[in-house]
Amino acid sequence: MSLPDNNASLLAEYGRYMLPVLSFRDIVLVRGQGSYVWDADGNQYLDLNSGQFCAVLGHSDPGVARKMQEIAQTLQDTDTSTLTRSVLLAAKQIHDRAPEMNGRILFLSTGAEAVECCLKYAKHIKEKPGVIAFDKAYHGLTHGSAAYSMSRDRIRPPVEHSYVTPAPRAHADDEVETDRCIEAFRQILGECKDDIAAAIFEPIISGGGFFFPSRRYFQAIRQICDDNGIFLVFDECQTGFGRTGSWFYYQQLGCVPDFVVSAKAMGMGYPVSCVIANGHTVPHAKFAMEYFSSHQNESYAGALVSHLIDEIEARGLLDRNRASGAYLLAKLGAIAAESSLIGNPRGQGLMCAFDLSDTGRLDSKQAGDLFCRLAQQNGLLLQHCNLGRTIRLLPNYAATEADFDFFAARLQATLARFQATLDQPL
Numbered sequence: 001m002s003l004p005d006n007n008a009s010l011l012a013e014y015g016r017y018m019l020p021v022l023s024f025r026d027i028v029l030v031r032g033q034g035s036y037v038w039d040a041d042g043n044q045y046l047d048l049n050s051g052q053f054c055a056v057l058g059h060s061d062p063g064v065a066r067k068m069q070e071i072a073q074t075l076q077d078t079d080t081s082t083l084t085r086s087v088l089l090a091a092k093q094i095h096d097r098a099p100e101m102n103g104r105i106l107f108l109s110t111g112a113e114a115v116e117c118c119l120k121y122a123k124h125i126k127e128k129p130g131v132i133a134f135d136k137a138y139h140g141l142t143h144g145s146a147a148y149s150m151s152r153d154r155i156r157p158p159v160e161h162s163y164v165t166p167a168p169r170a171h172a173d174d175e176v177e178t179d180r181c182i183e184a185f186r187q188i189l190g191e192c193k194d195d196i197a198a199a200i201f202e203p204i205i206s207g208g209g210f211f212f213p214s215r216r217y218f219q220a221i222r223q224i225c226d227d228n229g230i231f232l233v234f235d236e237c238q239t240g241f242g243r244t245g246s247w248f249y250y251q252q253l254g255c256v257p258d259f260v261v262s263a264k265a266m267g268m269g270y271p272v273s274c275v276i277a278n279g280h281t282v283p284h285a286k287f288a289m290e291y292f293s294s295h296q297n298e299s300y301a302g303a304l305v306s307h308l309i310d311e312i313e314a315r316g317l318l319d320r321n322r323a324s325g326a327y328l329l330a331k332l333g334a335i336a337a338e339s340s341l342i343g344n345p346r347g348q349g350l351m352c353a354f355d356l357s358d359t360g361r362l363d364s365k366q367a368g369d370l371f372c373r374l375a376q377q378n379g380l381l382l383q384h385c386n387l388g389r390t391i392r393l394l395p396n397y398a399a400t401e402a403d404f405d406f407f408a409a410r411l412q413a414t415l416a417r418f419q420a421t422l423d424q425p426l
């Protein structure tokens with residue numbers, strides 16, 4: 001069947017077959033190379049979302065393509081209780097790069113699945129139903145993961161025993177804010193610790209507004225969890241596998257959790273996630289048969305994870321992500337210093353963000369939607385979070401300084417258009 005060759009006709013004729021779970025962009029992508037993608041009209045865009053932060057070696061990476069072909073030509077799995085060589089190797093490689101965890105690893109498909117699976121085990125082992133999470137958390141949108149995310153109030157039926165603790169809103173170390181949030185956590189646990197199995201946190205709060213709780217915050221939380229006999233779970237779906245310049249972000253915080261959940265980068269664009277249980281603190285004998293999925297511990301997951309780990313090491317990507325993140329942040333800082341429309345440039349490795357200033361003309365969602373639409377018209381695919389106010393940038397690990405120079409030029413053009421639109425009468 002031949003399809004129309006332009007955005008408008010594709011969407012008009014075929015868009016109707018899609019379930020409208022989101023409001024989709026008005027373009028249809030047809031190919032990608034490195035940091036760039038092209039739509040059906042031939043327009044080129046710099047992709048700063050890199051496959052919803054998953055395609056970390058960029059689009060059409062030849063090594064990833066070869067690896068996928070090799071997997072398809074070597075082995076399909078037989079059943080979930082039979083392990084393959086590639087899964088065993090990947091588990092050992094992860095174990096060795098997170099030595100503080102002495103981890104036992106389970107490979108799954110998506111971040112939300114790994115969160116649900118991990119919390120199911122935490123509740124099962126502790127024999128308690130409750131979970132505490134940040135008020136500004138995002139852990140996925142399946143029923144179980146949404147129960148501990150910002151959307152918790154919208155799910156039906158509501159999940160009971162879901163507790164909320166305030167996320168530190170400061171961008172850098174703010175001692176007063178840190179103390180306030182540590183005390184709030186201590187107080188909630190004091191009131192209901194007999195109900196709580198685990199606390200789950202993103203070590204960098206991404207979708208909730210791009211906040212960086214301090215080392216001191218997490219070290220205090222670790223101590224309080226220990227004092228109260230509850231598991232500490234780090235959701236490293238975004239921060240894991242090198243994005244911030246270390247294998248896992250807990251390593252920069254000096255705070256070892258009981259579980260790490262990761263996803264996104266580890267599959268380089270294909271659905272791979274994992275649960276890493278701390279071999280020192282989690283009694284793994286209690287894991288039997290509480291979880292089962294057709295796609296768990298698949299050989300292709302193992303092969304992709306090994307490939308990514310090998311590439312990160314061969315190309316020195318941990319150091320590179322730190323350096324190129326600093327370059328991107330400097331560009332952002334220079335533009336923010338000149339513009340009243342944006343502020344608070346911040347980041348850690350290749351997780352960067354800035355805020356749209358409140359001009360009083362548009363609410364956060366309207367401002368975020370408008371800004372991203374204008375960015376797209378200027379050749380940038382960006383995403384907002386924090387109800388529209390924050391623009392986050394999570395480029396692929398191979399993005400170059402030239403890509404970030406391109407970004408800076410197009411951001412300035414976008415800001416000019418944004419200002420012009422705000423200047424028009426309502």
Ligand SMILES: Cc1ncc(COP(=O)(O)O)c(C=O)c1O
Pocket residue numbers: 109110111112113115138139140141202206235236237238263264
């Ligand atoms: C921190 C975090 N946890 C969990 C998830 C859910 O992952 P997935 O979309 O693969 O289910 C995401 C996805 O954005 C995430 O950012």
